[in-house]
Amino acid sequence: MEHMWTLFLLCPFVFFTTVTSEEDNVCFRPQLAANIEMDGIQRYFNPGAELVLSCKQGYSPVSGPRTIVCGASGQWTKTKLICIPKHCPYPDAPVNGELYYEDTVYKSTINYTCNEGYVLIGASSAVCQANATWSAPMPECKALTCGLAPIPKFGLIIYDKLISGNTTDYGVTGTYKCLPPYVVFGNARAECTVSGTWTKMPECRVVTCRPPENIKKGFKSNNEQRDFEFMETVKYGCEGDYALEGSLQIVCQQNGEWSEKPSCKAPCSVGIKRGRILYNGRKLWIGDLQPNRVLHKEIVSVYCMNKARKCGYAVPTQCIDGKLKIPDCFEEPSGVNYTLHSGSLPSEIEQC
Ligand SMILES: *[C@@H]1O[C@H](CO)[C@@H](O)[C@H](O)[C@H]1NC(C)=O
Ligand SMILES: *[C@@H]1O[C@H](CO)[C@@H](O)[C@H](O)[C@H]1NC(C)=O
Ligand SMILES: *[C@@H]1O[C@H](CO)[C@@H](O)[C@H](O)[C@H]1NC(C)=O
Ligand SMILES: *[C@@H]1O[C@H](CO)[C@@H](O)[C@H](O)[C@H]1NC(C)=O
Numbered sequence: 397m398e399h400m401w402t403l404f405l406l407c408p409f410v411f412f413t414t415v416t417s418e419e420d421n422v423c424f425r426p427q428l429a430a431n432i433e434m435d436g437i438q439r440y441f442n443p444g445a446e447l448v449l450s451c452k453q454g455y456s457p458v459s460g461p462r463t464i465v466c467g468a469s470g471q472w473t474k475t476k477l478i479c480i481p482k483h484c485p486y487p488d489a490p491v492n493g494e495l496y497y498e499d500t501v502y503k504s505t506i507n508y509t510c511n512e513g514y515v516l517i518g519a520s521s522a523v524c525q526a527n528a529t530w531s532a533p534m535p536e537c538k539a540l541t542c543g544l545a546p547i548p549k550f551g552l553i554i555y556d557k558l559i560s561g562n563t564t565d566y567g568v569t570g571t572y573k574c575l576p577p578y579v580v581f582g583n584a585r586a587e588c589t590v591s592g593t594w595t596k597m598p599e600c601r602v603v604t605c606r607p608p609e610n611i612k613k614g615f616k617s618n619n620e621q622r623d624f625e626f627m628e629t630v631k632y633g634c635e636g637d638y639a640l641e642g643s644l645q646i647v648c649q650q651n652g653e654w655s656e657k658p659s660c661k662a663p664c665s666v667g668i669k670r671g672r673i674l675y676n677g678r679k680l681w682i683g684d685l686q687p688n689r690v691l692h693k694e695i696v697s698v699y700c701m702n703k704a705r706k707c708g709y710a711v712p713t714q715c716i717d718g719k720l721k722i723p724d725c726f727e728e729p730s731g732v733n734y735t736l737h738s739g740s741l742p743s744e745i746e747q748c
Contacts, residue, residue, distance in 0.1 A: 421468055422443070424439065424440050425438065425439050425440065428449065429479075431451055431455040432451060434447055435448070435450075443467060443470070447464050449464065450462065453526040454481060454525075455479035458480055461476065461477065481501035481503070482501065484500050484504070484524035485530075487530065492510060492539070493509055501524060502525070502526060503523065503524060505521055505524075506530070513540050514539055518532065540592055541565055541588070542564050542589070542592055542593060543562060544564060545564070545588075545594045547597075548598060548600045551572055552575075553570045553571065555570040556570055566589070566590065568588045570585075577625070579600070579602070579603045580650065581599045582598025582599055605628070605654050606623065607622060608624070613634055613660040614633060614635065615634075615635070617645075626650065629646065629648075631644055634660035634661075637691055640659075641658055642658030643658055644658065661692035661693070664692075664716075664718055665689055666698075669728060670682065670734040671726070671734075671741065674697035674698075674699075674712075675690065675696050679743070690715045692716065694714070698711055698713065698726045699726070699741070699742040700726055700742055705748060707742075708743055708748065709747060709748040710747075711725060729741060
C-alpha cells in the first residue's frame with residue numbers, strides 16, 4: 397500500500413524518466429538542508445553523477461564532504477555538510493551612547509542610541525551582511541549645545557554654572573533678571589533644550605496696575621486715581637458688622653493685575669422669637685442678644701427636644717454671608733408656654 401502511494405506521488409517523474417531515459421534507477425534532484433544550495437536546475441541524475449554542494453550566501457561550511465554521488469540504486473550518498481551563519485565582528489557602543497543587539501550573525505540587526513543630551517550622527521542601526529561586515533559603521537554621539545542664551549532689552553541672565561566660549565551644554569539653566577524699574581514678564585527661568593535652543597526668553601517691562609476697584613460694603617486704604625507700581629499694596633476694610641473674607645491687602649503683580657481682592661460678608665440675625673441660644677460659650681435668652689446680630693462665620697446653637705428620651709440638646713448653625721439657617725428640629729414654643737412654663741423648654745430640661 398505504502399509503496400503504491402509513493403509511486404503515485406512520483407508518477408510525473410517516472411513518466412518523465414521513462415520517456416527520456418531507458419534506465420530505471422535515476423536519482424532525483426536532492427532535498428537540501430536550509431542553508432545548503434547547488435547549481436543548476438536539473439531534475440534527475442544518472443547513477444555515478446556527482447553533485448557539488450555549497451553553503452548559501454552568508455553561511456560558511458563547518459564540515460564536509462561537499463560532494464554527493466548518485467548510487468546505482470537511485471539514492472544519493474549522504475552528506476555531512478553543515479552550513480552555519482557568518483559572524484560579524486562584535487560591535488562597540490558609541491561613547492555616550494548605547495548599543496542593542498540580540499546576535500551578531502548574518503542578518504542580525506544592531507541598534508544604536510545616544511544618551512540624553514547627545515545627538516546621533518550616522519546610522520542608528522546596522523545589519524550583518526553576507527560578507528560578515530556591518531552595513532553601517534558605528535555612529536557618533538555628539539553633545540548637544542545651544543548658543544548663548546538670548547538677552548532681553550534691559551535684562552540679563554545669570555547662568556547656574558560657569559560658561560566659557562560661545563556655547564552652552566544641553567541642560568544648562570539660568571535665571572533672567574531685569575534692571576529696575578523693569579520687571580521680568582514671562583518665565584524667568586531658562587534652559588538649553590534638546591532641540592539645541594533656549595526656552596522662550598521673557599521681556600523686561602515696566603509694570604503698572606490700574607487703580608484698584610472698591611469692594612461692596614468695604615473701603616480701601618488708598619483712593620488715588622493713578623497707576624500703581626509693581627509690588628505696591630492697597631489694604632481693604634469692611635463697614636460695620638461686615639466681615640472681611642480673603643486677604644487684607646492686595647498687591648500689584650508682575651502681570652499688571654492686582655492679586656485677588658477680599659470681600660465683605662454680611663452679619664446674620666438669629667431668626668427665632670422665643671428660645672435660648674448658645675453663643676460664644678454663653679447660654680442666653682434670645683431677647684438678651686442685643687442687637688440680634690452675629691457675624692459672618694460665627695456659630696450659634698439652638699435647642700431641640702429629643703421627644704423619645706425627653707431631653708434637650710444644642711444644635712449648631714453657622715452664619716454665612718447674612719444667612720443663618722435655623723435647624724429643622726427647633727420648635728418655637730407658644731407665648732404661654734414660653735412665659736409660664738419656660739422650665740419645660742428643651743434648653744432648660746435635662747440635656748441628652
Ligand atoms: C532595533 O530597532 C527596531 C526598530 O525600532 C526594532 O524593531 C528592533 O526590535 C530593535 N532591535 C533590538 C535588538 O533592539
Ligand atoms: C560587503 O558587502 C556589502 C554589500 O554587498 C558591500 O557594500 C561591501 O563593500 C562589502 N564589504 C567587503 C569588505 O567586501
Ligand atoms: C563668540 O562669538 C563672537 C561673535 O560671533 C566672536 O567675535 C567671538 O570670537 C566668539 N568667541 C569665542 C570664544 O568663540
Ligand atoms: C405647651 O406645653 C405643653 C406641655 O409641655 C405641650 O404639650 C404643648 O404642646 C405646648 N404648646 C405649644 C403651643 O407649644
